[in-house]
Amino acid sequence: MAGLHDTREKLILIGNGMAGVNAIEQVLKLAPDKYQITVIGKEPHPNYNRIQLSYLLEGSKTFEEIILNDYSWYEQHGITLLTGIKATHIDTESRRVQLSDGTSSDYDKLIIATGSNPFMLPIPGIHKEGIVSFRDLQDCERMTSAAREWKKAAVIGGGLLGLEAAKGLLKLGMEVTVVHLFPDLMERQLDPVASSMLQAELEAQGIRFLLNKKTTAIDGETRVDRLQFEDGSSLETDFLVMAVGILPEATLARDCGIETARGIIVDDFMQTSAPDVYAVGECNQHRGICYGLVAPLFEQGAVLAKHLCGLPVEPYQGTIVSTKLKISGVDVFSAGEFQDAPELDVIRMQDHWKKTYKKVLLRENRIVGCVLFGDMTDSAQLSKWVKVHEPMTQDIHEQLVGSKHIDDADPLSFVAAMPSDEIVCGCNGVTKGMIMHAITNNGLRTVDEIKSSTGASRSCGGCKPMVEQILTLALGDKYEGSHSAVESLCGCTTHSREDVIAAIRDKRLTYVREVMNVMGWQNPEGCTKCRPAINYYIGMVWPDAFQDEKDSRFVNERLHANIQKDGTYSVVPRMYGGVTTPEQLRKIADVADKFEVKMVKVTGGQRLDLLGVKKEDLPRVWEDLGMPSGYAYAKAIRTVKTCVGSTFCRFGTQDSLSMGILLEKKFERLWMPAKFKMAVNGCPRNCAEPAFKDFGIIGNDGGWEIYVGGNGGIKLRAADLLCKVKTDEELIELAGAFIQFYRETGKYGERTSEWVERLGLPAIVSEIVENKARREELMASIERALQGLYDPWGEVVESEELQHRLYEHIQMT
Amino acid sequence: MEAVMSKGEVAYYPVGSLADFPLHLGKVVKLGSGGTEIAIFRLDERTLYALENRTGHQKGGPLAEGLVSGEYVYCPLRDCKISLVTGEVQLPDTGQVETFPLCLEGDVVLVGIEQNG
Numbered sequence: 001m002a003g004l005h006d007t008r009e010k011l012i013l014i015g016n017g018m019a020g021v022n023a024i025e026q027v028l029k030l031a032p033d034k035y036q037i038t039v040i041g042k043e044p045h046p047n048y049n050r051i052q053l054s055y056l057l058e059g060s061k062t063f064e065e066i067i068l069n070d071y072s073w074y075e076q077h078g079i080t081l082l083t084g085i086k087a088t089h090i091d092t093e094s095r096r097v098q099l100s101d102g103t104s105s106d107y108d109k110l111i112i113a114t115g116s117n118p119f120m121l122p123i124p125g126i127h128k129e130g131i132v133s134f135r136d137l138q139d140c141e142r143m144t145s146a147a148r149e150w151k152k153a154a155v156i157g158g159g160l161l162g163l164e165a166a167k168g169l170l171k172l173g174m175e176v177t178v179v180h181l182f183p184d185l186m187e188r189q190l191d192p193v194a195s196s197m198l199q200a201e202l203e204a205q206g207i208r209f210l211l212n213k214k215t216t217a218i219d220g221e222t223r224v225d226r227l228q229f230e231d232g233s234s235l236e237t238d239f240l241v242m243a244v245g246i247l248p249e250a251t252l253a254r255d256c257g258i259e260t261a262r263g264i265i266v267d268d269f270m271q272t273s274a275p276d277v278y279a280v281g282e283c284n285q286h287r288g289i290c291y292g293l294v295a296p297l298f299e300q301g302a303v304l305a306k307h308l309c310g311l312p313v314e315p316y317q318g319t320i321v322s323t324k325l326k327i328s329g330v331d332v333f334s335a336g337e338f339q340d341a342p343e344l345d346v347i348r349m350q351d352h353w354k355k356t357y358k359k360v361l362l363r364e365n366r367i368v369g370c371v372l373f374g375d376m377t378d379s380a381q382l383s384k385w386v387k388v389h390e391p392m393t394q395d396i397h398e399q400l401v402g403s404k405h406i407d408d409a410d411p412l413s414f415v416a417a418m419p420s421d422e423i424v425c426g427c428n429g430v431t432k433g434m435i436m437h438a439i440t441n442n443g444l445r446t447v448d449e450i451k452s453s454t455g456a457s458r459s460c461g462g463c464k465p466m467v468e469q470i471l472t473l474a475l476g477d478k479y480e481g482s483h484s485a486v487e488s489l490c491g492c493t494t495h496s497r498e499d500v501i502a503a504i505r506d507k508r509l510t511y512v513r514e515v516m517n518v519m520g521w522q523n524p525e526g527c528t529k530c531r532p533a534i535n536y537y538i539g540m541v542w543p544d545a546f547q548d549e550k551d552s553r554f555v556n557e558r559l560h561a562n563i564q565k566d567g568t569y570s571v572v573p574r575m576y577g578g579v580t581t582p583e584q585l586r587k588i589a590d591v592a593d594k595f596e597v598k599m600v601k602v603t604g605g606q607r608l609d610l611l612g613v614k615k616e617d618l619p620r621v622w623e624d625l626g627m628p629s630g631y632a633y634a635k636a637i638r639t640v641k642t643c644v645g646s647t648f649c650r651f652g653t654q655d656s657l658s659m660g661i662l663l664e665k666k667f668e669r670l671w672m673p674a675k676f677k678m679a680v681n682g683c684p685r686n687c688a689e690p691a692f693k694d695f696g697i698i699g700n701d702g703g704w705e706i707y708v709g710g711n712g713g714i715k716l717r718a719a720d721l722l723c724k725v726k727t728d729e730e731l732i733e734l735a736g737a738f739i740q741f742y743r744e745t746g747k748y749g750e751r752t753s754e755w756v757e758r759l760g761l762p763a764i765v766s767e768i769v770e771n772k773a774r775r776e777e778l779m780a781s782i783e784r785a786l787q788g789l790y791d792p793w794g795e796v797v798e799s800e801e802l803q804h805r806l807y808e809h810i811q812m813t
Numbered sequence: 814m815e816a817v818m819s820k821g822e823v824a825y826y827p828v829g830s831l832a833d834f835p836l837h838l839g840k841v842v843k844l845g846s847g848g849t850e851i852a853i854f855r856l857d858e859r860t861l862y863a864l865e866n867r868t869g870h871q872k873g874g875p876l877a878e879g880l881v882s883g884e885y886v887y888c889p890l891r892d893c894k895i896s897l898v899t900g901e902v903q904l905p906d907t908g909q910v911e912t913f914p915l916c917l918e919g920d921v922v923l924v925g926i927e928q929n930g
Contacts, residue, residue, distance in 0.1 A: 551838055
């Protein structure tokens, strides 16, 4: 595509860091061919995730693992990457950048993303050997090699970066002392209570602290050997890390006449004072603020990219920052305002025994800030509330304060009495004895560990509670699994579903791989648990921008048919409400003959199933059928079972057939957290079995009763009565609101039977039955999600490309 | 089917051009009618692996439709994890899937098959 006659506009990025490259990624996504792009990077590496440097130092990750975009990424996108070269001058008149190798490049648009530099205290001795900052890869390497040679390390600065550096050095085997100018650690993010808890925790881990100490000089011949403090005391050290803060790198812009203050001054679209020159990330200053954290740079990048692509975009309003300390074993979080003040109301909970602390700050009854220590359960939720200044309600208060119910039956007596050879996991044939063995002999401590070691709870997950009980039985109080702060999506990451959805929403992420990159997946390629889940969450959050990613789909949803144990597929065409016609039956019979299907069977959901279809025949089977997909293979709206109701039945009081068909036509094709089955019955005799459905409806003389959360599968559960309604309109609106509420709050793979129990029926009633405004909002969201849906079988029949890519095999003779 | 080159006991047969192999997915190549099925997985522009199209699980089933994660594929039927490089089934499952050598000549994908007599 590039070449001599490339007529595209030229976009140059100065700075190959996260901020700039993120902006470029977003530009590529919005308008892949709009710009001819050149990236100029001072560091001789591809772009890496700088926020994970602390993991690199701790040794929990390698450099390869924190690379965000490797060289092939630049190549694939036709980007010219110049590493080890600096931009020396910008001529904003003639729109040209001069480079340190003597060449120059013209631009139509220029992005400056030069980041920031560590601030080095201007004190005597600062240039001695053995002093580093904690900012880039070289610093990390210097720290690692210092740890091999020397014993004592000092860190000046008790902020986020300083503490992460200190923990890293401690892990590398050094004796570490943190020197801090102020009486409290992380005083820019934490209040004194959280700060002292943090200090106690880190002291227990082995870090020493000198607070209220102003460093005045660094002694030593050529190398640092002692720090002098203002109060006359001193500290012996072999190595010093300077982590007192950062300064935006604005020199180049300043020297070229672009307006700067502390950073490069930008407007709400990241534009500098020079035409077509933009600045993004830590080098800029927006409405007086220079940010030093990652969330703002993503938000700025998103605005800039849209602006560069000529798309409509809301001006950037600044970011309410939240902070999380990235030290393993220490959980601290804060967002928004965190210090007590006379005009603020404070909700405060401190548990000295569990060592947890939670503080929420309110201004005029709105949530404006929070501090958490020890228990991170509410961090994602709180950060969202802080961002939108959510008004405080009774519900939120209960959620924050928490009220645990106490179950008096001893759940362990059952597993204790179980014989050792009894099977716990029926799918994979794992016995209680095998699990006990894994716990006692291999030292396993969590359900996930047991899952990957023995296979128990891997397939249907029905035995997971029992595995947890066996863990409790074997480990007693040492088992923390089920009470651990947050449940991560899978073993590839520590992030929870809530974290992932918040990131998709806040950072406007629309690709599975992007989510895993940005959120720092430990297994960068993901697995069969997380990738389909992320794919679903993206589609749920951004129904308009979502492009289904086939390679993150399980085979059934990728091919739109149900794989069988011999590698053939089953085909279930849509028959609305379970009603068919002689014409449809004839067509089905013809297709069954023509393609020699192995069996035709009536399904549990009142449909016909053609079993034993070869993969390569699927498109032609669908074409011949001429019926839409019944989605019998998907985590989606499945079938609506009906009885014949008042149309034929002498007991029927309502037209259950018409209602079933209407509901199925309205909501078909919606992707759901898990399969979603419905049934409509015309009288309370329940021939269509609504009491075991996710959404079951029973007609009576005066209207409809709605039951939810039923399940006739792995875990048998009778549905709960949600409410009664009088009209069809009310029924449809409640169905829509219920489905959408479950789509938004259900965990991927969680059936409504589990979801209803997790949220509690009263919470669902108050959300969709009692709150009219919320119900209408949910209905509007579901209408938006329904808009982009189409029949996937028809799409494949029409597209030779899809047939070739997904269905055909290669035959060699 | 004709070999275009051979190395020792292994003869290489062209099975298609790069464009026939979708990224991050598996493609089935059938050798003869009713013969061996090979699943070819494409990880990036020019990295491909060839394995027998049969999951290492004792209960059997195809492999080509699995979900690809880096240098592993998860079997589509029972979710066992198999190395694309060695064919080894990862714990807690066990087993071995046959692998085939593969090379590229320009855009042509060649799969190596052992010639036993």
